Amino acid sequence: MDTHHNDHGSDHGDGSNYLNATSGIWSWMFTIDHKRIGVMYTFGTIGAMMLGGLFALLVRLNLWVPDGVFDNNTYNQFFTLHGAVMVFLFVIPGIPGALGNFVLPLMLGAKDVAFPKINLLSLWLWAIGALFFVAVLVTGGIDTGWTFYTPYSVTNDSSMVFAVLGAFILGFSSIFTGLNFIVTVHRMRPKGMGWFNMPLFVWGIYSTAVIQVLATPVLGITLLMLAVEKMAGLGIFDPSLGGDAVLFQHFFWFYSHPAVYIMILPAMAIISELMATFSRKKVFGYTLVAYSSIAIAAFGFLVWGHHMFTSGQSAWAGLVFSTLTFSISIPSAIKVFNWLSTMYKGSVRLDTPMWYALAFLWMFTIGGLTGMFLGTMGTDVHLHDTYFVVSHFHYVMVGSIMFAFFGGLHYWWPKMFGKMYNEFMGKLGAVLIFLGFNVTFFPQFVMGSRGMPRRYANYLPEFQELHQVSTVGAFILGIGVAVGVWTLFSSIFLGKKAPDNPWGGTSMEWETATPPIEHNFHDTPSVKPVYDFSPLVYNEATGNWDRIAEESGDNHG
Amino acid sequence: MNLPILNTLASLVQDQKVAVPSDPTAEGTYWFPVQASTLAEKSDWTFYYIYWVSAFFTALIVAAMVFMAIRYRYRKGVWEGEASPGHSWTLEITWSIIPFLLTIVMWWSGFKSYMYSDTVPPDAYTIQVTAQQWSWEFEYPNGAKTYKELHLPVDTDVTFVMKSKDVIHGFWIPAFRVKKDVVPGRYTKTWAHPTMEGQYTLFCTEYCGTNHSQMMVQVTVEDQDSFDKWVAAQADPSAGLTDVEYGKQIWSQQCIACHSNDGSVVIGPSWKGTWGTEREFEDGSSAIMDENYILNSIVDPNSQLVKGYPPAMPPYKDLSQDQVDGLIAYIKSLGN
Incomplete structure (x- = not known):
C-alpha cells in the first residue's frame, strides 16, 4: 500500500519536539506555546480535581452515619470547598484550558492561538485564583456553599472574601481564554476551511468561548458587589442594610446557568470527535449538531430563573423560565440522537476513549432527562434543594463532563506526550469510574424524592441505607479516578512510543509529529473535507493510520 | 393566559391515572413519601409522567447504543464506515418534534400544579x-x-x-x-x-x-x-400541668439548646443536681442556687457568670412569672 510517510520520518529530523525544545522551569512558566500552556492546565486541573475529590470523599464519609462523623461546621466547610474547587478550578477551566488550548490551534493548522501572551496570562490568573482558594483553606475555610447565597454569606464571619476574590480572578482567566479562542477561530482558520468544514470540537469550543466572554463579567460584578457589601457595609443584598436577598440569586444564576453550558459544550465537542473517529464515519447531521451548540449557548442565557422557582419569584416569570428551559432540551436531545446515528453502519472500534464516549451518552441521557423534572415547575417545588438536584447535576458534571474530559485525555494523550498508555488499565479505569459513579449517585435521586434535603450534616435514620450505598460508590469512584490518572501519567515513563495517528483521526492535529514540534507544522497541511475517513488505512506494523497519498507533497519534510 | 388545547391534552393523559397509590394507609412508594395533601396527587402525576417518558428514552438510547456497538463493530480491514446518508431531514425533524410534544405536556401539567400550590385560598x-x-x-x-x-x-x-x-x-x-x-x-x-x-x-x-x-x-x-x-x-400553656411539667416544657422549647438536664455540658452548665448548691462565679464571688439566683440568671445572666462558662446567654426578660416559677420548680425537681 502506498503511504507517504511512517512514524519515524515525521519529527523535526533531530528528534526535537515542543516538550524538549527548550528546558528549565522558566521555559515552562513563561512559555507562550499553546501546547505547553495546555499541558500545564492539564496537570493543574487534574490536581484541582483530585483535591475536590478528596473533599467529596470526606463529605461522603461524614454521611456514613445519621449523626455524622465530623461536627456540623467541619462538614459544611467540606461540601463548600468540594463545590467551589470542582466548579471554579476544575470543571469550568478544565476542557477549554487543557484540551482546548492544546488541540484547537492544531486542528486549525495554526502555529498558536491568536494572542499567545494573553493565553499565558489566563494560566497565571488560574494559578493565582487557585492560591486564593488555598488562602481560604489556611485562614479557616468557608461554609457558605459554592453558591455564596446572601445574606448568609454576608453575615458569615469566615474568610469568604478570599473565596469571592479567587472566583473573581478565575472569572478573568476564563474571559481571556474565551476571547482568545473566538479570535483564533475567526482569524486563524486555514485557507479553504469554511465554518462548516471545521471539526465539531472547534464549533463546541467556539460556542463556549462566546458564553465565557458574555456571561462571566456578570459573575465578576456580582462577586465584587458582594465583597464591597461585606467589607464596606454597603447594602446591596443584605436586607438588614436595606438590600434585597433574592437579587443576588438572579445575578449569580445569570452567570452560573450559562456556566453550566461553559462546562457541557466542550464536553459535547469532545464526544462529537470521539463518536466520529471511533465509528469511522462523519457525525450524522453535522450541520444540525453545529447549530445546536450555538442554540444551546444562546438559550443558556435565558433560563437562570429555573433555579428560583421556590424563591418567591413571580409565577409568570417562572412560566417563562420553564418554557425556555424546555426549549434548550430539544437541541440537547438532537445531539444525543445524532451521536447515536453516527454509529449506524459504522465500523465501531472500542478503544478506551470510545468507552468513555459511550458512557457519556448513557450518563448524559440520564442527566438531561432528570433535568426535565426540575425544569417543570410543579415537580421542582418538591425536588428543589434535595438530593435529587444533587444527583441530577452530578450526572451532568461528572457523568457527562468528567467522562468526556477523561475520554478526551485518553484520546489526545498520545499526541500530547508521545506515549501510548496501557489499554487494559485505561478500560479498567473507565469501568470503575462508571460503576462507582452510578452506585454513588443513582440512590441520591431516590433519597431526594423521598425527602432528603441537600447540605445536611446529619439526617433522619430512614435514609442511612441509601447514604451508605452512595458512600461505597464514592470510594469506588475515587479508586477508578486514581486508576485512570495513574494509567495516563505512568505512560509517560512506561508507555510505548505513540505513532502520529494512533486512532485514525481526520483532523489536522493527527497530521503533525507525535509529540508535535514546537511550531506545530513545517507546512500548513492542506484542508480536506471534514471527517473524511476514506484516505486513512491502518498499518499493522507501526500501529499508525497512514494517509494514502492522493495529493502530492510530503507535509513533514 | 388560557390555552384550552393544552389543558385538554394534559387532562386527557392525566385521566389515565399513572401508578399513583391513593390508599390512605400506604407508607409511601419507592419514590415518594405518603401523599398527605391535595397538592401531592397533582404534583406526583407530573413526576410519574416525566418518569415514564425518561425511562422509555433511556432504555431506547442505551439499547440502540449497545445494538450498534455490536452490530457495527470493527472488523479487521474495515477502515471506514459503510456509505449511508450524512443526515436525514425526516429523521431529524421527527426526533425534534416528538420530544417537543412530550415536553409540552409536562411543562403544562407542571405549571398547573405550581399555580395550584402558589394560589393561596383567601379564607384559609x-x-x-x-x-x-x-x-x-x-x-x-x-x-x-x-x-x-x-x-x-x-x-x-x-x-x-x-x-x-x-x-x-x-x-x-x-x-x-x-x-x-x-x-x-x-x-x-x-x-x-x-x-x-x-x-x-x-x-x-x-x-x-x-x-x-x-x-x-x-x-x-x-x-x-x-x-x-x-x-x-x-x-394557655400551663393549663393542666403541674409547675414541674410546665417548667420542663419551657426548658424543652427554649433552654435545651444550651442547658442539659442530665449533667452533660452543652454550652451552659447543666441543671442536674444544682439546686441548693453553691455556685462559684467568674468574678470570684459565689451564691446559693435558689429562687432569686435563678430569676437573676434569667433576666441578667451575665451578672453572675458561673466559672468556666462563656457569657453566651442573652437575657430572657419576656418570660412570665408563671414561666419563671415553672423553671424554678423544674430545676428543683432535678435534685441536688
Whole structure:
C-alpha cells in the first residue's frame, strides 16, 4: 500500500519536539506555546480535581452515619470547598484550558492561538485564583456553599472574601481564554476551511468561548458587589442594610446557568470527535449538531430563573423560565440522537476513549432527562434543594463532563506526550469510574424524592441505607479516578512510543509529529473535507493510520 | 393566559391515572413519601409522567447504543464506515418534534400544579411562621406559639405566612410536596390542604449555616376536635400541668439548646443536681442556687457568670412569672 510517510520520518529530523525544545522551569512558566500552556492546565486541573475529590470523599464519609462523623461546621466547610474547587478550578477551566488550548490551534493548522501572551496570562490568573482558594483553606475555610447565597454569606464571619476574590480572578482567566479562542477561530482558520468544514470540537469550543466572554463579567460584578457589601457595609443584598436577598440569586444564576453550558459544550465537542473517529464515519447531521451548540449557548442565557422557582419569584416569570428551559432540551436531545446515528453502519472500534464516549451518552441521557423534572415547575417545588438536584447535576458534571474530559485525555494523550498508555488499565479505569459513579449517585435521586434535603450534616435514620450505598460508590469512584490518572501519567515513563495517528483521526492535529514540534507544522497541511475517513488505512506494523497519498507533497519534510 | 388545547391534552393523559397509590394507609412508594395533601396527587402525576417518558428514552438510547456497538463493530480491514446518508431531514425533524410534544405536556401539567400550590385560598386558617438560625416559631390565630412542633387540622386549607429574622431558610413538608423559601425582609406565603392524619416532618431546605440540618420539626395532622383542644391548650400553656411539667416544657422549647438536664455540658452548665448548691462565679464571688439566683440568671445572666462558662446567654426578660416559677420548680425537681 502506498503511504507517504511512517512514524519515524515525521519529527523535526533531530528528534526535537515542543516538550524538549527548550528546558528549565522558566521555559515552562513563561512559555507562550499553546501546547505547553495546555499541558500545564492539564496537570493543574487534574490536581484541582483530585483535591475536590478528596473533599467529596470526606463529605461522603461524614454521611456514613445519621449523626455524622465530623461536627456540623467541619462538614459544611467540606461540601463548600468540594463545590467551589470542582466548579471554579476544575470543571469550568478544565476542557477549554487543557484540551482546548492544546488541540484547537492544531486542528486549525495554526502555529498558536491568536494572542499567545494573553493565553499565558489566563494560566497565571488560574494559578493565582487557585492560591486564593488555598488562602481560604489556611485562614479557616468557608461554609457558605459554592453558591455564596446572601445574606448568609454576608453575615458569615469566615474568610469568604478570599473565596469571592479567587472566583473573581478565575472569572478573568476564563474571559481571556474565551476571547482568545473566538479570535483564533475567526482569524486563524486555514485557507479553504469554511465554518462548516471545521471539526465539531472547534464549533463546541467556539460556542463556549462566546458564553465565557458574555456571561462571566456578570459573575465578576456580582462577586465584587458582594465583597464591597461585606467589607464596606454597603447594602446591596443584605436586607438588614436595606438590600434585597433574592437579587443576588438572579445575578449569580445569570452567570452560573450559562456556566453550566461553559462546562457541557466542550464536553459535547469532545464526544462529537470521539463518536466520529471511533465509528469511522462523519457525525450524522453535522450541520444540525453545529447549530445546536450555538442554540444551546444562546438559550443558556435565558433560563437562570429555573433555579428560583421556590424563591418567591413571580409565577409568570417562572412560566417563562420553564418554557425556555424546555426549549434548550430539544437541541440537547438532537445531539444525543445524532451521536447515536453516527454509529449506524459504522465500523465501531472500542478503544478506551470510545468507552468513555459511550458512557457519556448513557450518563448524559440520564442527566438531561432528570433535568426535565426540575425544569417543570410543579415537580421542582418538591425536588428543589434535595438530593435529587444533587444527583441530577452530578450526572451532568461528572457523568457527562468528567467522562468526556477523561475520554478526551485518553484520546489526545498520545499526541500530547508521545506515549501510548496501557489499554487494559485505561478500560479498567473507565469501568470503575462508571460503576462507582452510578452506585454513588443513582440512590441520591431516590433519597431526594423521598425527602432528603441537600447540605445536611446529619439526617433522619430512614435514609442511612441509601447514604451508605452512595458512600461505597464514592470510594469506588475515587479508586477508578486514581486508576485512570495513574494509567495516563505512568505512560509517560512506561508507555510505548505513540505513532502520529494512533486512532485514525481526520483532523489536522493527527497530521503533525507525535509529540508535535514546537511550531506545530513545517507546512500548513492542506484542508480536506471534514471527517473524511476514506484516505486513512491502518498499518499493522507501526500501529499508525497512514494517509494514502492522493495529493502530492510530503507535509513533514 | 388560557390555552384550552393544552389543558385538554394534559387532562386527557392525566385521566389515565399513572401508578399513583391513593390508599390512605400506604407508607409511601419507592419514590415518594405518603401523599398527605391535595397538592401531592397533582404534583406526583407530573413526576410519574416525566418518569415514564425518561425511562422509555433511556432504555431506547442505551439499547440502540449497545445494538450498534455490536452490530457495527470493527472488523479487521474495515477502515471506514459503510456509505449511508450524512443526515436525514425526516429523521431529524421527527426526533425534534416528538420530544417537543412530550415536553409540552409536562411543562403544562407542571405549571398547573405550581399555580395550584402558589394560589393561596383567601379564607384559609392562617399560621404565622418565623424562621431563624436554627429554629422555627409557629404562631396560631389565638396567640398560641409553638417551637418544636406544628399541628394542623385535617381537611382544612391552611396558609403559612412566613418571615425570617436573619438569613434565607426553606419551608418544606415532603408529605405535602409543599416548599417555599423564607426570605428576610419580605413575607412569603404558601399553603396546604392536609388530607391524612399522621406525623410528618418539616425540613429547612435553604442552607442557613452551622445547624441547618437540625432545623427539623414534627408536623402532626389531626382531626378538627383534637386540633382545637390542642391549640387552645397552647394558648394557655400551663393549663393542666403541674409547675414541674410546665417548667420542663419551657426548658424543652427554649433552654435545651444550651442547658442539659442530665449533667452533660452543652454550652451552659447543666441543671442536674444544682439546686441548693453553691455556685462559684467568674468574678470570684459565689451564691446559693435558689429562687432569686435563678430569676437573676434569667433576666441578667451575665451578672453572675458561673466559672468556666462563656457569657453566651442573652437575657430572657419576656418570660412570665408563671414561666419563671415553672423553671424554678423544674430545676428543683432535678435534685441536688
